[in-house]
Amino acid sequence: MAVVLSITPSRFRASGSKLDSQRRYIRKGSSGVDFKFVTGKNMDVSGGGLRYVNPDGNNVDDGVYNGSFSGSAGIGVKV
Amino acid sequence: MSKFEANNSRIRVIETVSGVNQTVFDTVDDMPHIVGTAQVNSQTVDFATMSQTKHFYDVVCWTEQECSHVQEYVCDWEFVCGYEYVCGGYPYECEFVYVCNNEHVCSWQWVWQCENVTVCANRYRWAIDADENSSTVNIANLPTDETGSTIDVDFIVVQATGSRTRHGKDPRFNQALPTTVPTKTFSFQGSVLLESSGRANGDSWMRRIMSVYRSGSKIKMRVQESIAQLNRDAFDVSFPHAADTRSTYTFNFKVFFGKFRQ
Helix, strand or coil: CCCCEEEECCEEEECCCCEECCCCCCEECCCCCCEEECCCCCEEEECCEEEEECCCCCEEECCCCCCCCCCCCCEEEEC | CEEEEEECCEEEEEEEECCEEEEEEECCCCCCEEEEEEEEEEEEEEECCCCEEEEEEEEEEEEEEEEEEEEEEEEEEEEEEEEEEEEECCCCEEEEEEEEEEEEEEEEEEEEEEEEEEEEEEEEEEEECCEEEEEEEEEEECCECCCCCECCCCEEEEEEEEEEEECCECCCCCCECCECCCCCCEEECEEEEEEEEECCCCCEEEEEEEEEEEECCEEEEEEEEEECCEECCCCCCCCCCHHHCCEEEEEEEEEEEEECCC
C-alpha cells in the first residue's frame, strides 16, 4: 500500500512517495542554477552558416553566419 | 537527516547532506510541471532542389601554329647540263660540247605555309545559387483551462519521431547529405539542425534547420534553409547531383506544455 505520509529523522515521504526527501525536485532559480529550459527558437541560418543561441543567451556562430538573430536566455532551474 | 516544514501557505522539505541543508522541495519556489500535451502528426518538412548557374570566369589565350597547303610560284637556280652545238674558231668548226650552266628555273609548286596565331576562349564555372528559404506554419494551439482561457505556458518540450523520406544528395557527390535526425524518438526544445554541408576547408555552405516554439497562443514550426554560393572547382562542368538535392522529412510531435507556477 502506498505511503500517505512518512516522517522519520532521515527521510520524509508523502503522497505515495511522489514527494520524497531523497529525490531532487527541480525548481526555478535566479542564481546558482544547474541547467536551463530553452523557451524559444534558438538557432538561425543565414549566408550558409548557423547561429546557435546557447541556454545562457550567448550567440555561438560557425564563422559563416551573417544574420542578426538574437535568441533569449533560458529559464534557469536548480536541482 | 531530513526536515519537513508546514508553515502557513508554505511546505518545505530539506535534506541534510554532509552537514549541508539542501532544499528538496519548497512551495515558495516555482517548480516546472506539465499542464497539457498536444499530438501533432504527419508534419512534412520539405527542402526544394537547389539551382545552379553557369558564370563567366575568365578568358584564356594560347598560341597555335596554323598551316595551310598553298600553290606558290617558286624560282630557283638550278645547275643544268647538256650538249650544245657550238661553232667557232679557225678553221670554222662545229661540234657538240657538254656544257653546264646555272639557270633560273621557275614553276608552280605546292608548299606548306604556317603562322602562329593566338586563340582565346571564355572559361565558365558552375555554381550552386545562394538562397535563403523559410516557412512557418501553426501546428497546435496552447492548452486551455476549465474556463476555456488559454494557459500562458512558460516552456514546451517536443518529443519527435521522424524520418527522412527523400534523401537529398550533396550536389558534388553521389551521396546523401548527412542528417542529424535519429531513427528513434528524440526530444528537443527550440531548434534542431537537420542537414548541413561544408566546403573543402570545412566552412559551412549549407544549413537546414527546424524550430518548434510558442508564438502567442500558437505553437509554430519554422523550417529554414540557408545556401551560400558554392563554386565548382572544375571549369565548364556542372554539378552532377544538383538535381538530387531535395530532402523531405515527416515528423510526429508530442508537445508538452509546461509552467513553473500555476
